């Protein structure tokens with residue numbers, strides 16, 4: 001009897017323990033089921049279409065965009081299937097730019113700050129700052145990007161463009177094919193180094209990446225992995241977890257170098273040599289509208305300016321070269337126009353290139369078909385609001401994808417084809433009536449609103465001068481088997497480009 005009793009007791013306690021465990025698991029499953037039902041049918045965002053899985057958990061989307069790198073094409077597909085507002089996660093919407101730019105990014109009543117933590121590496125820089133800090137920093141930086149400033153900066157831009165052409169001439173003389181992506185990176189980073197710190201990275205001179213520049217170029221995917229992890233893990237825990245890993249080493253090296261470079265420049269004062277103003281001059285100016293920036297803010301902003309003002313332009317120009325090489329008749333029109341207009345390379349300036357209709361149309365079309373920043377940094381709604389007549393509750397994350405907006409057939413005829421003539425004025429002989437219906441107001445490659453790109457003027461100036469001078473000096477062909485260079489690229493907010501090889505022929509007249 002005692003044996004049976006003992007067995008019963010043990011069985012009871014076993015059933016008790018496991019029963020309680022099963023009950024707990026059952027409750028948990030039930031709770032999760034209730035959450036799923038709530039998120040799909042009763043959540044304030046439940047009326048927005050989207051795949052059921054995305055309504056329930058954020059993981060699939062976060063993984064797609066931050067780890068797989070197929071975000072731009074996925075959003076395009078989702079907008080095509082589901083319309084202009086699509087659910088990307090339980091609290092996350094993708095809004096087509098035709099609505100999102102004016103009504104979210106341009107909303108003056110309801111603040112839509114950047115998603116906290118998205119710019120974890122730049123907490124004190126303009127890009128990730130809160131409204132008040134942003135306003136002050138933007139006022140401080142605005143004069144560095146005015147028309148007048150770009151005029152002053154022109155000689156720096158042309159100096160490095162000409163150095164690029166000299167270096168490429170050397171390569172051509174040796175009959176070497178060049179990876180144009182790399183050379184464009186050397187140039188745009190040298191320019192921005194000089195504009196920011198008064199000193200270039202010397203990549204062109206040395207025909208190789210400066211270690212910091214290489215670090216920035218290589219960090220695109222790593223930064224994206226870090227963002228993915230930060231979605232789920234608090235920053236303090238993550239930095240303990242990643243201690244001693246390659247990721248932390250790269251991040252530390254980048255931070256260390258940026259800080260050293262910024263502090264060295266700060267120590268020279270606002271106008272260090274020959275009265276020339278660099279971005280530091282503007283950031284250090286206490287009398288300026290913004291009232292001055294702290295040392296911490298300057299140290300945070302300078303590497304951001306370097307990254308934002310270089311990689312983007314190199315991306316746009318490599319894509320321009322790719323599309324020109326892929327479309328011989330367009331290439332010919334661009335080249336003929338500028339070669340007939342300019343007899344010497346020196347005539348090609350920021351101002352004189354504004355009249356190059358073919359080149360400017362090609363630049364716009366490049367930014368449309370392949371926006372260098374394929375998706376604006378996500379925003380979060382700080383109050384309940386209405387977008388396009390639809391209620392959007394406080395706390396909703398909003399993503400506007402440039403790539404998906406500019407390839408939306410509702411906005412652009414044949415959106416996947418490179419058709420620069422759509423940007424000509426209607427009076428131009430090559431303009432076709434079908435382009436009348438293109439919704440050019442939706443085209444915002446530099447984003448929109450108070451936090452749009454501050455460097456837009458500089459970007460256009462640099463793209464025009466570099467492309468025009470290049471085509472004045474060289475003809476080029478793309479090497480075979482690179483037709484899928486663009487379509488195979490992955491994106492982590494910006495594109496992970498990969499090399500693009502071209503063969504150069506120096507023109508005899510230049």
Ligand code: HEM
Nearest residue numbers: 126127308309312313372373376446447451453454455459
């Ligand atoms: C083709 C070239 C470029 C493109 C497509 C581009 C695009 C963008 C985009 C989409 C944003 C994000 C705006 C937002 O959060 O809504 C941005 C921000 C910014 N860009 Fe550019 N950019 C380019 C070149 C430049 C250049 C040359 C600079 C010069 C340093 C620059 C400096 C900045 C800065 C400082 C911000 C933050 C502005 C703020 O938060 O107020 N960008 N850019």
